[in-house]
Amino acid sequence: MKAFAYERARTPAEAAAAVARQPGAKFIAGGTNLLDLMKLDIETPTHLVDVNGVGLDEITRADGGGLRIGALVRNTDLAADRTVRRDYPVLSRALLSGASGQLRNRATTAGNLLQRTRCPYFYDTDQACNKRLPGSGCSALGGFSRHNAIVGVSDACIATHPSDMAVAMRVLDAVVETVDPQGQTRAIPIAELHRLPGDTPHIEHTLKPGEMITAVTLPKPAGGTQIYRKVRDRASYAFALVSVAAIIQRDGTGRVAMGGVAHKPWRVEAADAAMPQGARAVASALLEGARTTHDNAFKKPLAERAIAAVLVEAGRTA
Ligand SMILES: Cc1cc2nc3c(=O)[nH]c(=O)nc-3n(C[C@H](O)[C@H](O)[C@H](O)COP(=O)(O)OP(=O)(O)OC[C@H]3O[C@@H](n4cnc5c(N)ncnc54)[C@H](O)[C@@H]3O)c2cc1C
Numbered sequence: 001m002k003a004f005a006y007e008r009a010r011t012p013a014e015a016a017a018a019v020a021r022q023p024g025a026k027f028i029a030g031g032t033n034l035l036d037l038m039k040l041d042i043e044t045p046t047h048l049v050d051v052n053g054v055g056l057d058e059i060t061r062a063d064g065g066g067l068r069i070g071a072l073v074r075n076t077d078l079a080a081d082r083t084v085r086r087d088y089p090v091l092s093r094a095l096l097s098g099a100s101g102q103l104r105n106r107a108t109t110a111g112n113l114l115q116r117t118r119c120p121y122f123y124d125t126d127q128a129c130n131k132r133l134p135g136s137g138c139s140a141l142g143g144f145s146r147h148n149a150i151v152g153v154s155d156a157c158i159a160t161h162p163s164d165m166a167v168a169m170r171v172l173d174a175v176v177e178t179v180d181p182q183g184q185t186r187a188i189p190i191a192e193l194h195r196l197p198g199d200t201p202h203i204e205h206t207l208k209p210g211e212m213i214t215a216v217t218l219p220k221p222a223g224g225t226q227i228y229r230k231v232r233d234r235a236s237y238a239f240a241l242v243s244v245a246a247i248i249q250r251d252g253t254g255r256v257a258m259g260g261v262a263h264k265p266w267r268v269e270a271a272d273a274a275m276p277q278g279a280r281a282v283a284s285a286l287l288e289g290a291r292t293t294h295d296n297a298f299k300k301p302l303a304e305r306a307i308a309a310v311l312v313e314a315g316r317t318a
């Protein structure tokens with residue numbers, strides 16, 4: 001691990017200004033992703049700004065009947081929150097399907113959204129990886145790509161975004177709140193937070209340098225039956241091969257987002273509109289234009305079956 005300076009911020013604005021002031025500085029929250037990457041010299045920040053002391057660890061009512069989740073709320077606390085369990089159960093279920101109890105105790109809302117891919121070549125510094133080293137190539141194309149993306153991919157990168165929580169937040173139409181180094185705040189719809197890889201897969205989100213996530217706001221509850229189904233190689237402690245977050249109303253209408261298939265939580269309007277027509281129509285809208293490898297072509301039929309299982313669980317026909 002490379003040497004780095006460390007400071008604790010007392011307010012979000014102070015944290016944002018500190019990161020902007022030091023070239024190569026990063027925020028650290030739970031540290032469960034960043035520290036692993038630092039130990040492997042994949043992330044080499046010169047300066048860490050610890051945001052654990054800035055507050056932002058509460059879940060409160062938001063204007064219009066929604067919920068405001070502080071950026072430092074731990075994944076365990078968010079999953080267990082009574083209002084989340086009652087009004088946004090898809091979020092609670094998604095969180096509980098991720099990582100382990102110990103990791104969830106430490107992991108934060110903001111850190112979870114900004115965690116980095118689990119593509120094995122991103123972690124192997126002997127291998128070419130455009131995300132880790134721009135211009136070096138993509139070892140997953142033509143290599144081991146069982147876990148990699150099938151939609152929104154590019155010739156430069158086929159990595160997935162690994163978060164379960166983010167998929168539920170996408171189906172819930174969450175909005176991410178930030179503060180920048182000048183103290184300006186803004187609200188970013190979660191659909192616009194994560195980027196597709198294009199030819200710059202190392203740029204993963206739309207935050208500006210030093211811009212800090214302060215909260216995530218959920219709109220008023222959508223009702224319906226809310227389900228998160230994660231399909232993975234092991235029953236626990238594994239990242240999704242595919243996952244489905246869905247909200248299904250009594251009349252069969254609803255919304256659906258997928259994890260494990262793209263560089264960002266994946267949602268397509270036409271798939272929402274196809275919900276009453278069943279799993280095949282939804283999967284075909286979600287995965288239109290899919291580009292698979294010989295290793296991950298199985299994700300297309302798996303996605304359709306996972307959507308079918310969700311519809312059956314909600315009492316609909318698949
Ligand atoms: C063994 C293992 C298994 C796992 N399994 C799963 C799984 O199945 N599903 C899943 O979803 N996740 C899984 N995870 C990932 C885990 O959920 C993330 O590591 C965790 O959510 C990251 O949160 P953190 O607070 O620790 O982030 P950190 O590691 O502190 O930070 C992550 C990134 O976010 C940035 N950041 C942090 N806070 C802010 C902020 N407020 N504003 C702007 N930037 C910020 C940091 O600079 C860093 O770039 C697993 C992790 C491990 C180690």
Ligand code: SF4
Nearest residue numbers: 119129130138157158
């Ligand atoms: S898929 Fe992306 S993260 Fe994986 S090796 Fe290729 S460039 Fe790197």
